Amino acid sequence: MTRIRPILTALLLGLTAVGHAETRATGDLGLVIERADGGLKMIETSGNTVLSSIEGLGDLSHASAVFSRDERFAYIFGRDGGLTKVDMLQGKIAKRIVQSGNSIGGAISQDGRLVAVSNYEPGGVRIFDADTLESVADLPADYGDGKLSKVVGLVDAPGNRFVYSLWDAGEIRIADMSDLANPKVRKFENIGKQPYDALITPDGRYYIAGLFGEDGLALLDLWQPDQGVRRILPDYGRNDEKMPVYKMPHLEGWAMAGDRAFVPAVGRNQVLIVNSNDWSEAGRLEVSGQPVFVMARPDGRQVWINFAFPNNDRIEVFDTLTLERITTLHPGKGVLHMEFEPRGEEVWVSVRDDDQLQIYDTATLKQVKTMPARKPSGIFLTHRAHKIGL
């Protein structure tokens, strides 16, 4: 057998090398950010299990993820400027760069070839080749007399465009990357003070920035950019009651249900209801804390709301037809994020202080499973690959 062993070893090594990547489909995969440890849990939503852990992603506070169009690779944007490409079939980091000192979010282009990162410090948007993570373009957030602005609210839009807002400059910009050698940046100035986050509607048509320094919100119709940015919900402002803001809400989570959008109010125990036909206010939901994420079940019939400290131990679920509260769930301390499965039958919840992932059936509103995770925060499922603006 002595002569056989090296051959066997070689074959087995070959098998390992070839077979290291899992043979499995990727449509039901997801990643959970484990912020305290700089790690990820890879999950799957068909059997509701944790598949593996991935380590070494740096500072993952406020981290987010986007996915390659084949749903194999994830791009994780870390707070330390780290951009990490994860191979979900191999369950490991494929490539990692640190692209700046302080990043806040990212996006992937419509064609899947470009990954964009928005930065606080130095302010700007950097664009990378999705395959190699090599730098492709640098879009500085310069304004006024050579100043640099923090960039927030970066999203992808149809036509291989990225749209983002400049906190310090009060601007919205559209970067058209359809000709890579010649990116075209269009600027919209004086959109309002301190845009703090933004969303794009699921069809990619309307870009809406929340304003921290003024009343109302700034809306840009990307189908008709020549009309410029206009103010909507002028009667809504965070300043009139001078409430302390415990945590800035996330606008990416704005929920669309039919022709109604549900928007977390800043610093108030309210969710704004907006008529998306004319962007007028259509009412408010009174909730029991400052809302952080307001997420619509994919069919739009329910919105799920989590809250800033000290009310971050609960989730309120509202019926979008009756506008009544259906239930209040108490998953535990530190409910940070919720992610619906693609067709909405279940929702995953991260409960940071209890080191838990929890899954709820959205029809019965009952918890169906709990799994351990280390200080989980953001949950991202691969079907986002197929969505505009996610």
Add this chain to the structure above:
Amino acid sequence: MTRIRPILTALLLGLTAVGHAETRATGDLGLVIERADGGLKMIETSGNTVLSSIEGLGDLSHASAVFSRDERFAYIFGRDGGLTKVDMLQGKIAKRIVQSGNSIGGAISQDGRLVAVSNYEPGGVRIFDADTLESVADLPADYGDGKLSKVVGLVDAPGNRFVYSLWDAGEIRIADMSDLANPKVRKFENIGKQPYDALITPDGRYYIAGLFGEDGLALLDLWQPDQGVRRILPDYGRNDEKMPVYKMPHLEGWAMAGDRAFVPAVGRNQVLIVNSNDWSEAGRLEVSGQPVFVMARPDGRQVWINFAFPNNDRIEVFDTLTLERITTLHPGKGVLHMEFEPRGEEVWVSVRDDDQLQIYDTATLKQVKTMPARKPSGIFLTHRAHKIGL
């Protein structure tokens, strides 16, 4: 080496058995029906290539496909009653049954566990375990004095429900499969004569059946089923001009763009525009043939329209904002189907009589690639797995 060979052979066989399934992601895969040969082409949309051919699926005229929630398996519904489960990682048929003599379409439940098939002859809906294809339930389409109706317009809806229409009975039915041992079927009678196909809106709320035997369309609000079925577009009828109908349009292709739905008219060279806020008619597009599929680009900015014989050599593209025709494409004879890539940057077109698949860039409206396929008809991409009603 004589003693080594059997070991090597065993190992290599093992490797083949293990390694036969492709290690690749499934988010960018798709299948094209090759109707004349009872086969499929497996395609991928990142590099725009044909990966393989799969044979032996029986009569695939009027065939359609749905996908498992992990995007690994496809379920193909053939006209001969065949239900074939295809493993896209292995590139082969995983299981095949012939479940009736004449089927017309199918759907997969929200939780991915059930596959439903609607049948012409004998009329009814049969429900199978998505894993094993074993029969789970039989929902006869009985009406009146023990008669059986053809079933059309079968779709999935949130809450593990299936919704379908009875051509002969003039009924819409909702089958709630959330308790498998006790399916609940709710009947809505007298909805209009000869419902011929139906659609469900992308949020899963409204089920709308086209009527062949009467004016208007039948609408059921699945959020408020107690309100019953009501007639919409009462001024639209196919009968008033007695035009011959060359091919029944497909309603599954109804396009939603913002609060406008674009609907192929039966027997007329028109596309109806419907206001989805109140389901009133909001106008018509004049087109150059009887429309078959009216498909919205995923961002809703364009609708692409193909036509019945003798105008099945062209595609008309309209701008949904200006309602103007942007272009008329001439792919060739027998343009049967169009499928947009998930975020809409490209669209695949099957051109039957030229044995071609063609891909168009939806921004430039130019053809970017052509590939051979044998009499291609339906094109189905895996991202449908994540959609309600597809």
